[in-house]
Amino acid sequence: MQRLVSYRSEFPILERKVYLNSCSLGALPRAGMAAVQAFLDEWAMDGAAAWERWLKKLTRLREFYAKLLGVTPPEIAIVPSVSGALSAIASCLDYRARPRVVSSDLDFPTLLYQWQAKAPAVQLVRAATPDGVRIPLEEYEQLIDDRTALVAVSHVLYSSHWLQDISALARMAHARGAYLLVDVYHSAGVVPVDLIAMGADFAVGGSLKWLCGGPGTAFLYVRRDLVQALFPTVTGWLAHADPFAFSTELDYAPDAARFHSGSPAVGSIYAAHAGLEIILEAGVAAIRDRVADLTDYLTAECLDRGWILRSPLDRAERGGAVFIQSDRPAALAQRLLEDGIVVDARGPCLRVSPHFYNTPGDLEALVNSLAQ
Ligand SMILES: Cc1ncc(COP(=O)(O)O)c(C=O)c1O
Structure with missing residues (x-):
C-alpha cells in the first residue's frame, strides 16, 4: 500500500x-511530460531522422500493451482510437450468413454505432438489463444464436462499473460459432486483463483512462490464428507487410499490424508509453x-x-x-x-x-x- x-x-x-x-x-505523470518533451526535442534537433527512433517506440508500445494484456506483440495494433479500431473490425466480418451483433445499451455508444452504421446488412441486438447496472448472462444466452457474427461486450461497463464474466460470454459465443470482442477500456490498468484466459477473439482499449497516457493512442488485439483471415477495408499504408517498400499493391501485414492505418501521433505514443511503464511497474x-x-x-x-x-x-x-x-x-x-x-x-x-x-x-x- x-x-x-x-x-x-x-x-x-x-x-x-x-x-x-x-x-x-x-x-x-511527470514521466509523461518528460516523454512528450523528449519527442519535441527529437523533432526539433533531428527532424525527419527522428522517425527511426519514433517507429521503434511504436514497436516498444506494442510490446508493453501485449504484456499488460497477457498476449504477444504481433497480436497488437496501435490505433488512434477505439472507434477507429472497431470500424476496422466491423469492416472485415462476413455478415451474409450471420447478420447479427449482440451488445447492450450499458456499453459505450461507439460500440453500438459500428453496427448501426451498417444496417440493414447488420442488425444490432441488445441484451436487456433489469436494473441499469448489470446484464445477467441469461440475457445474452437468449440472444446469441447461429445468426450471430459477433458478441461485442465490455469487461467493465462504463455506465455502472459492473465487471462482466467475459470467459463465460466467450464460451457462449464460441459454442454458437460467433466471435467475441471485448472492450477493456474501463478495466485495463485497474483490473488484471488476461485476454487468453478470457478467450477473446478481439479486444480494444486505450491509454486515456487508467493507463495515465492521455488521448490519441489506443490498441486493438486480434487473436493470432484469426488475423490472416481478416482483410480490413478501413486501411492505410502502415497496414502493408513492408510499408517502406512503398509498393502500390496492397499486401497486408501478416500480423495485427494489418490493422494499422497512417502516420501515428508520435507525441501521444510517447505519453502513452510513459504512463504504461508506471502502471506496469506499480503492478x-x-x-x-x-x-x-x-x-x-x-x-x-x-x-x-x-x-x-x-x-x-x-x-x-x-x-x-x-x-x-x-x-x-x-x-x-x-x-x-x-x-x-x-x-x-x-x-x-x-x-x-x-x-x-x-x-x-x-x-x-x-x-x-x-x-x-
Ligand atoms: C468503454 C469505452 N469504449 C470506448 C470509448 C471510446 O474510445 P475512443 O474515444 O478511443 O473511440 C470510451 C470512451 O470513453 C469508453 O469509455
Whole structure:
C-alpha cells in the first residue's frame, strides 16, 4: 500500500486537486511530460531522422500493451482510437450468413454505432438489463444464436462499473460459432486483463483512462490464428507487410499490424508509453487491490449516509468506480470542483473513480463536501 502511495509525487495534479476522475482521464505523470518533451526535442534537433527512433517506440508500445494484456506483440495494433479500431473490425466480418451483433445499451455508444452504421446488412441486438447496472448472462444466452457474427461486450461497463464474466460470454459465443470482442477500456490498468484466459477473439482499449497516457493512442488485439483471415477495408499504408517498400499493391501485414492505418501521433505514443511503464511497474494486481479498498471505503461511507449507489456493492463485481445517484449530478460535480474535487457526472449519477495514487483522505474530502 505504502509503495503505491509513494507514486503520488509523480502526478502534479494531486498537489492542487482531489483528483477522482481517472476512469475519464488518468492523471498525467511527470514521466509523461518528460516523454512528450523528449519527442519535441527529437523533432526539433533531428527532424525527419527522428522517425527511426519514433517507429521503434511504436514497436516498444506494442510490446508493453501485449504484456499488460497477457498476449504477444504481433497480436497488437496501435490505433488512434477505439472507434477507429472497431470500424476496422466491423469492416472485415462476413455478415451474409450471420447478420447479427449482440451488445447492450450499458456499453459505450461507439460500440453500438459500428453496427448501426451498417444496417440493414447488420442488425444490432441488445441484451436487456433489469436494473441499469448489470446484464445477467441469461440475457445474452437468449440472444446469441447461429445468426450471430459477433458478441461485442465490455469487461467493465462504463455506465455502472459492473465487471462482466467475459470467459463465460466467450464460451457462449464460441459454442454458437460467433466471435467475441471485448472492450477493456474501463478495466485495463485497474483490473488484471488476461485476454487468453478470457478467450477473446478481439479486444480494444486505450491509454486515456487508467493507463495515465492521455488521448490519441489506443490498441486493438486480434487473436493470432484469426488475423490472416481478416482483410480490413478501413486501411492505410502502415497496414502493408513492408510499408517502406512503398509498393502500390496492397499486401497486408501478416500480423495485427494489418490493422494499422497512417502516420501515428508520435507525441501521444510517447505519453502513452510513459504512463504504461508506471502502471506496469506499480503492478495491476496491486492496483486492483488498492482501488478495491478505496471503492469499498467510499461505498460503505455512502451507504451509511443513505445515499443510493448504482454500482456493485461487492468488490469482486466492481471495476474501479462508484456511482452515486443524484437528481442533479452535473450541478453537484460543478459544486465539488469549486472545492477542488474532480469527479464526473454520467447519467443520473456522480461517477467517482480513484486510482492507485489516491488515498482514503481524498474520499473523505469528497464525502464531507457532498454531505454539505
Ligand atoms: C468503454 C469505452 N469504449 C470506448 C470509448 C471510446 O474510445 P475512443 O474515444 O478511443 O473511440 C470510451 C470512451 O470513453 C469508453 O469509455
